[in-house]
Amino acid sequence: MSELLQFLFSGLTVGAVYALVALGFTIIYNASDVVNFAQGEFVMLGGMITWFAYQAGLPLPLAALVAILATAALGVTLNKLAIEPARGAPVVSLIIITIGASVFIQGAAQQVFDKQIHSFPAFSGDTPLRVLEATIQPQSLWVIGGALVVFVGLWLFFTRTLIGRAVLATSNNRLAAQLVGINTNFVMTLSFALSAGIGALAGVLATPITLTAYNVGIGFALKGFAGAMLGGMGNPKGALVGGFLIGLIEALTAGYLSSTYKEAVAFVVILLVLFFMPQGLFGSKSTERV
Amino acid sequence: MPRLSAKSATLLVLAALVVVSPLFFPSGYYYRVGALIFVNGLAVTGIVILTGYAGQISLGHAGFAGIGGYACALAPVHLGLPPALAAVLGVLISGALAYLVGRPILRLKGYYLAVATLGFGILVSMVLNNERQLTGGPDGIIVPDLGLRGLLKDWGLNISNGEFWYFFCGIALLIGAWIALNLRQSPTGRALRALHGSEIAAQTVGIDVARLKLQAFVISAVYASVAGSLLALQNKFITPDVAGFMHSIEMVTMAVLGGAGSVLGAILGAGVLTLLPQVLTVFAEFEQLVLGLVMMLMMIFLREGLLPSLLRKLRGRDE
Amino acid sequence: EIKIGASVSATGPAAFLGDPEAKTLEMLVEEINAKGGINGEKIELVLYDDGGDPNKARTFATRLIENDEVQAIIGGSTTGTSMSILSVAEDAEIPFISLAGAIDIVQPVKPYTFKTPHTDRMACQKIFEDMQKRGIETIGMISGTDGFGASMQAQCKDVAGEYGIKIAADETYDPKDADMTAQLTKIRNTEGVQAVLNPGFGQGPAIVTRNYRQLGIELPLYQSHGVASDGFIELAGKDAVEGVRLPGTALLVADLLAEDDPQKPVVMAYKTAYEERHNEPVSTFGGYAHDGFALLVDALTRAGSAEPEAIRDALEATSALVGTTGVYTMSAEDHLGLDLSAFRMLEVKGGTWSLVE
Amino acid sequence: MLTVEGLRSRYGRIEVLHGIDLHVDSGEIVTVVGANGAGKTTLLRCLSGVQPLSSGTITFRGEPLHLVPAYRRLARGLAHSPEGRQIFTNLTVEENLRLGAFLYTDERVEKDMDDAFQMFPILKEKRNLVAGGLSGGQQQMLAMARALMGRPFCLLLDEPSMGLAPIVVQQIFEVISGLKALGVTVLLVEQNAFGALKIADRGYVMETGRITMQGPSEELISNPRIREAYLGL
Amino acid sequence: MTLLSIEGLGIAFGGIKAVHDVSLKVDPGEIVSIIGPNGAGKTTLFNMISGIYQPDSGCVLLEGEDVTGMAPFRLASRGMSRTFQNLQIFQNMTVLENAIAGFHLQERGAVLADLLHLPSSRRRARAAEAGARALLARVGLERAADREAGSLSYGSLKRLEIARALALRPKVLLLDEPAAGCNAVETEEIDQLIAEVAASGVAILLVEHDMKLVMRISSHVVVLDQGEKIAEGAPAEVSRDPAVIAAYLGSEEAAHADG
């Protein structure tokens, strides 16, 4: 029993990290149909910039804020300099641009920062919380809480605000969006800023648990992508559930079956889900009449 | 002057490149780079068929390269097959696996297909990584010599290892390109491109979309498998990296960078992306930075890919 | 002028190995040239970053030999890249000093291939020796699935029997994993486990150590030489890391070495120079490169010629060369030249490394 | 209200509009007729800004319009109901309409929406359904209704009657006539040339990217060449 | 024997009956038109007949054989062909290639032959190309043959779809608003084309809102409203039906008006 609980805690911790990354994907995807493979780099930057600012003497909360803002600004720059000029290019070309951006940011990070592994203190100390016989780190609660807050925020954004709907409209039909007066460039800028900011936030929250280094981005991007797809790309609910599910499956597999093949099991589950639900768990089937 | 068909032109250009380039090679190292370009070109030609023609994305094709490569490492030891036959076995396994995996996952579209193929690739590389007893684990395993060079020596043709693999891979690439180009203009190729345009319309003109996609998937898996075998045989050593996610991404990037819809373009992309790290060594520390930058700039300014965009620009000037 | 080639994994997943190696080589070459070179000849270093990819490593090896025409090669941060370079170097008959752990690199002995790091097997032996002393018979293992972790895992399992040690739990984690409590819980709940061993490098062992404390496991925890650096203590947290033991080289405890320890001057010199120049702590791995280069310099000096053949012969004749990792004595049968004494058992006490008596 | 001078436009290297001059006065209904591929759609795309001009000027309500980005043109009072409907297929009917009034947040939005539902009752029935599921004709109605939600001074309509049942076609033409009464200016591209000319004040005939004829509607209807080439009479 | 007959076909989306219990028959050489208000279920009916939707009830008989729910590509090989109200063009191919794609069933062969460029494969491809060019000429697109299909105007695309559908040499042809986006003169051309095809013995099902066209060429008219058949008969008869006028035509003149 306590064993199971411990596995669940482990799964929730890891799942929350995945979910946060997956949530970061949704906005850019919703605005442009592009899966931004540089999303993981935003997460890396969130952690690395915070660490450096913290090292430089800034208080941790301020350092985190700096990291989030700087990363959001970088997201905007990426959009302005690389995505917008390529307007109208096929989606695969845009994806390659984001992969290029990911390589570039990683290359830059090892110059600007270093190649060491870093961490900064957990927000509420390291004393584990005991629940029945199991324990969980306070920082895990921060990550889980962060994922939930971001989810609620995004959900409200897309369903309750006009600008949120403008984001959806832009990806659905860019031409029509312009015709109804939506500044699609602004929507894109906003999406990149938000996505990058959420990515950085993920990095800030997760680093005390996962540690960070210039090359952690790809791993995050991959798991986040898998989580987002499992839940259904573009849907915040999907990202949240998908991320947590993968975390839980991995932890339970590691606990009960085989730690070596825990990722394999996660991917097998993804394959199975997609087999029966080709749009992921919560993905809506796009209705195109013929 | 009779106009060359695009196909003959492509093949001629390729053949000329393979044959003429060595005249300008200052050292044996260039044969190695050439051979790598050809191997990558071959793998990427498979991506052209799957992604360029049929519009299906795969982020797991390195898995097939891994199977092809490890077949050459394992079959000679465990089954006593000669390495060449081992490569054929790799092709059979890759093809069969592509067939089995492709059936369920090719129903998926776009990113969903991407994540499913990604999962497949990861499963393969995970097995290669973790089944240490069989595969040698992450440290890799030695691949027996192909033995063909020795045979050539017996026939009086004594060439260096580098030269041998250069020409061997060059020929393989030419054959691969020839087949892919045949396909493009053939009824099957047209049907593939049609289903890319509209699956529903393709169905109503009688195209068995599911089957055709599967065929494209299997064919492209075979390409990847052969490329993996060639790489393993040439390196005489193989690690699970060949099957890794990054290698899959690399293949797709090469194809898209060069122009996924065109065989020559994709091979060009393979060339650029293989050469680039070699050239960028002068930037040492800044290598990744520059690599990323080059990728972005190329896609921004040559959005349809290197070759198609350049051709379009050239043609624009003609008119 | 003598040309030396190097291909290391300065970036990519094995950057923790290759990065300090590259920095060390560059530093040492500069140092020696500043001193006037070897036998009056300056050294030129041609350094490539193979990113840990064996395929690239092979290409760079070819490039070093055929294009840059180097007289010897140092490098191969990982076993995979080393194996790739090795086959090219052997074909071309160019001496190659590998910086990777696996014993397969020099066993069976290949004429032109040498290596500096102690093997994974030796690390396991050192650890098991220590366990034996403490009366530990049943252990749990948790290993990274990367090359380093997997290789050491295999070696330890192989050699455990010789020390009468039983591996009752054998778990793994992916180097990118964020939480290992599930695996550790499983180990904790395994009957009879008296200690836990964690082969791995990078962030994995730091997270394992933290989770270990989080779960309140009181058993002794052994790490590998993969994390033998000050950075590890910082990453895992001083509290969590207290009491952790690992087999490390003299480098890590340079200050604690006895004054008469032959390694003391060598490690102190390297440590000060490196830390001054790069403003980051030395690591065991940079030490491997240091030793590789020292071996080569020694061989070149003795050979009095930069002919590959002569270098090779001189390398094989290396005797009692003091490096950071240990004292090397090569022979035709032994292209590594280290014994178990190269390793020292270290323990974290009061937030710093200390020698276990 | 709207003046176009020397407008040229191209797709890649191929020019498809070779210098169009045309004007629409305030409160007018003006129609453009022409064969398939004449360039009518391209003309409207240029006016709403989703298609770049290679030369020429557009003046709208006394101000140059051709430098204004597409998304600002609705705010200037120019709405476009494009060819191929271009509705937001993944959003609901109601969301489509609300996005049509993206620029406004006042109460009039609700009223405009009620008006739209009154005009096309079927849309009200389907208001919470995803627009992509609508039938072709229903989507066409939605496109028109969405354009009206933008409260335009001037409305560009690209074949609004396409795919509509005869009873709705009549209704659409009535609506367009009715807009005139509300002071909305309309530039109408129609293949149903007869119907369009009947409600229009003036008309232009477009052939392969050029205006070849223009005049009051009655004149065009009675012109034998037009009767033969476009009206099929 | 009737070529195509539909019996009691029905389907619902989210509980709403889009089509309910519709039956009709088409014989070779006949043109049966389906008319009805927007959203009446005409396109949905086509989608069920051509295998794109699975009907909830009823059956489709082709040459007396039950083909209900059969995959579209199988129906195609049995002689069914169609065009789409929402154009389905192969955007990434040229106009000519679009038309050649229509010959798929005739030109397809073994994949291996195609990979190796065997003479058989070349022969098939050549035949298809010749046929495609002829068809493009027939719909007036011969000059656009080498253009990218995506660059055609709407009306031209409509005609390209008709050419592609004819390429299958169908026994049954389903046309969904073929004249939409065409002016009166262009409509007459299409009108003639359809009549010719019918005369060659093809059974045609036509959905069209252009009453002039419907009245002129239909042999039989079926009227749908809210998914149900509300009337059928000869064109003239139907156009006088008060229910049809109320639901669809608006006025009797509408059926004969110029437009």
Ligand SMILES: Nc1ncnc2c1ncn2[C@@H]1O[C@H](COP(=O)(O)OP(=O)(O)OP(=O)(O)O)[C@@H](O)[C@H]1O
């Ligand atoms: N995206 C495009 N790329 C290239 N050429 C195009 C493109 N769109 C249209 N054209 C060409 O521009 C010309 C004008 O097309 P346009 O769509 O404006 O015609 P139209 O008058 O609206 O015809 P229709 O009545 O068929 O809708 C045509 O020759 C067409 O082929």
Ligand SMILES: Nc1ncnc2c1ncn2[C@@H]1O[C@H](COP(=O)(O)OP(=O)(O)OP(=O)(O)O)[C@@H](O)[C@H]1O
């Ligand atoms: N995939 C679908 N999802 C939801 N509703 C659908 C779907 N397909 C059809 N419908 C509904 O079924 C009804 C019939 O649509 P259909 O397209 O068949 O009409 P139609 O008679 O072709 O109309 P039009 O003349 O406007 O083309 C419509 O109300 C439509 O909303």
Ligand SMILES: [Mg+2]
């Ligand atoms: Mg048009």
Ligand SMILES: [Mg+2]
């Ligand atoms: Mg319809």
